[in-house]
Amino acid sequence: MVREIVSHDDGAIYEFHPDLEPIATVADGAELTVETRDSLDGAVQAEADVIEAVPEEVNAATGPIAVEGAEPGDVLRVEIEDVRVAEDRGRVITIEGFGLLDGHEDVEAPRTRMTPVDDDGETIRFDGLEVPIDPVIGTIGVAPEPESYTTLVPHDHGGNLDTTDMSAGNVAYFPVFREGAMLAMGDCKAAMADGEMCGTGSEIATEIDVSLEVIDDPAIDLERPLVETPDAWKPIVSAETLEEACELANRDAMGLLSAEHGFDETDAYLFSSLVGGLEISQVVDPLVTVRNAVPKAYLSDPLRG
Amino acid sequence: MVREIVSHDDGAIYEFHPDLEPIATVADGAELTVETRDSLDGAVQAEADVIEAVPEEVNAATGPIAVEGAEPGDVLRVEIEDVRVAEDRGRVITIEGFGLLDGHEDVEAPRTRMTPVDDDGETIRFDGLEVPIDPVIGTIGVAPEPESYTTLVPHDHGGNLDTTDMSAGNVAYFPVFREGAMLAMGDCKAAMADGEMCGTGSEIATEIDVSLEVIDDPAIDLERPLVETPDAWKPIVSAETLEEACELANRDAMGLLSAEHGFDETDAYLFSSLVGGLEISQVVDPLVTVRNAVPKAYLSDPLRG
Numbered sequence: 001m002v003r004e005i006v007s008h009d010d011g012a013i014y015e016f017h018p019d020l021e022p023i024a025t026v027a028d029g030a031e032l033t034v035e036t037r038d039s040l041d042g043a044v045q046a047e048a049d050v051i052e053a054v055p056e057e058v059n060a061a062t063g064p065i066a067v068e069g070a071e072p073g074d075v076l077r078v079e080i081e082d083v084r085v086a087e088d089r090g091r092v093i094t095i096e097g098f099g100l101l102d103g104h105e106d107v108e109a110p111r112t113r114m115t116p117v118d119d120d121g122e123t124i125r126f127d128g129l130e131v132p133i134d135p136v137i138g139t140i141g142v143a144p145e146p147e148s149y150t151t152l153v154p155h156d157h158g159g160n161l162d163t164t165d166m167s168a169g170n171v172a173y174f175p176v177f178r179e180g181a182m183l184a185m186g187d188c189k190a191a192m193a194d195g196e197m198c199g200t201g202s203e204i205a206t207e208i209d210v211s212l213e214v215i216d217d218p219a220i221d222l223e224r225p226l227v228e229t230p231d232a233w234k235p236i237v238s239a240e241t242l243e244e245a246c247e248l249a250n251r252d253a254m255g256l257l258s259a260e261h262g263f264d265e266t267d268a269y270l271f272s273s274l275v276g277g278l279e280i281s282q283v284v285d286p287l288v289t290v291r292n293a294v295p296k297a298y299l300s301d302p303l304r305g
Numbered sequence: 306m307v308r309e310i311v312s313h314d315d316g317a318i319y320e321f322h323p324d325l326e327p328i329a330t331v332a333d334g335a336e337l338t339v340e341t342r343d344s345l346d347g348a349v350q351a352e353a354d355v356i357e358a359v360p361e362e363v364n365a366a367t368g369p370i371a372v373e374g375a376e377p378g379d380v381l382r383v384e385i386e387d388v389r390v391a392e393d394r395g396r397v398i399t400i401e402g403f404g405l406l407d408g409h410e411d412v413e414a415p416r417t418r419m420t421p422v423d424d425d426g427e428t429i430r431f432d433g434l435e436v437p438i439d440p441v442i443g444t445i446g447v448a449p450e451p452e453s454y455t456t457l458v459p460h461d462h463g464g465n466l467d468t469t470d471m472s473a474g475n476v477a478y479f480p481v482f483r484e485g486a487m488l489a490m491g492d493c494k495a496a497m498a499d500g501e502m503c504g505t506g507s508e509i510a511t512e513i514d515v516s517l518e519v520i521d522d523p524a525i526d527l528e529r530p531l532v533e534t535p536d537a538w539k540p541i542v543s544a545e546t547l548e549e550a551c552e553l554a555n556r557d558a559m560g561l562l563s564a565e566h567g568f569d570e571t572d573a574y575l576f577s578s579l580v581g582g583l584e585i586s587q588v589v590d591p592l593v594t595v596r597n598a599v600p601k602a603y604l605s606d607p608l609r610g
Contacts, residue, residue, distance in 0.1 A: 243593075
């Protein structure tokens with residue numbers, strides 16, 4: 001079977017909104033290669049190229065891709081099979097008005113550092129240091145309902161989650177709010193730290209292999225993104241503060257544990273305090289994002305019941 | 306060499322303050338076994354034993370242990386060789402006025418769940434579920450200067466850090482603020498999630514094997530605790546909010562990276578956004594705690610330069 005290719009040249013969005021027009025319509029079960037451009041639309045090719053302010057359009061997300069049969073109330077399963085860097089350089093930057101240390105006088109903004117890809121394609125360079133390429137999909141999500149969100153914002157539809165688990169070998173799940181789901185993704189990084197402190201990773205164009213599946217009649221009412229790694233199920237929550245995000249992420253984990261084990265809220269809370277736990281995705285976007293790892297030893301498949 | 310035993314029966318503190326009287330004085334290089342009682346001083350032995358409010362004295366820390374030759378400006382290196390559970394049961398509890406979901410009406414407080422240790426000593430049980438024993442030292446620190454902190458509070462001297470990396474196979478480093486350092490530890494858990502959401506792990510008595518070393522003339526001016534795992538060096542920061550803790554933890558990581566690689570602040574910031582990253586220790590104590598993993602691939606030994 002030849003993978004269908006969906007490219008940013010066919011279309012990309014800068015806003016997830018309820019009424020998206022698809023650039024491609026694919027079958028439930030489709031295997032795709034999604035081509036993404038870098039989050040800055042190619043504006044930064046050398047260290048002299050600095051970004052003075054967060055662009056109005058940023059984090060182009062290739063899509064939207066309509067998935068046949070996806071209806072509100074379903075869950076879209078996105079298996080991330082591979083993410084390959086598709087250009088010979090990434091870039092990591094500061095921008096005034098953005099980032100964990102924004103406004104500190106000893107931090108220069110704007111600044112650009114290029115991170116060239118080494119010949120073997122396995123590493124990038126930062127000022128002579130070798131960093132393993134471990135690509136992350138920064139922005140991935142579906143059409144929201146009822147509000148719209150630019151691709152700078154993470155929320156219950158996904159969007160700019162900047163979560164290192166959005167990477168090859170893992171599976172992302174999104175609630176379907178609108179017919180066709182309208183999946184879009186982009187804003188990839190060759191490497192990124194948990195937190196994404198300066199506001200970017202090594203931003204780079206990629207090719208992403210995914211396979212899609214619509215789960216109808218899911219066993220839980222999925223309200224927000226969930227990611228499955230080899231070891232854990234992790235609810236992903238974006239909120240105004242890390243404290244608020246932690247609280248919601250623990251509520252989500254408790255819900256999963258209760259559904260599986262019949263715990264009441266208090267026992268789920270107590271048990272959640274013993275295994276896995278809270279992880280930081282990013283602390284820099286308009287909403288911040290955390291996830292909460294529930295080890296698979298205690299959770300089979302929450303969506304299939 | 307026979308390990309010297311320091312037991313909570315010899316003495317334990319509920320407050321780290323500048324003028325502590327040691328219960329033991331040991332040589333630089335000492336290998337000790339430190340015996341700790343559970344954080345609730347044995348008050349909870351069955352599920353009928355509930356704790357109505359955070360006790361005035363909690364998290365008894367065995368010590369203080371004076372280390373010969375430790376002077377202000379030095380660093381105390383605490384290699385955590387082994388942590389063994391020393392009783393047949395742990396306990397995980399809710400207490401009114403404490404925990405991530407404190408005050409939510411669907412969460413019952415107080416409630417106690419006992420977590421008995423299985424016969425093989427490898428696991429505890431929570432309502433029939435098996436949880437691997439992976440002991441964590443919840444409270445560990447040295448005499449602070451100039452302020453005092455109860456053992457419920459984490460700060461730059463350590464204290465109630467509730468950090469899962471404070472476990473066997475890792476090395477903790479503390480600034481020495483007072484002569485003799487005055488090390489104390491306790492409040493151990495048989496298992497704990499990152500976040501410690503309900504406010505406790507499986508609280509349990511332990512025996513802790515540590516070896517101590519005074520590093521005089523450290524290559525960096527260590528302001529706060531640091532933990533070394535097999536893969537990373539992690540500054541540990543406690544602050545009023547997670548946001549503030551993340552910012553300081555990134556400053557600390559940037560300082561380590563700059564010292565090693567000669568980065569200016571901005572390049573250290575950019576690089577910190579590519580590898581390792583922020584981790585949540587606990588979100589429930591009077592100050593919250595995060596850590597920031599800098600992979601050893603980019604940092605040799607920050608204290609020896």
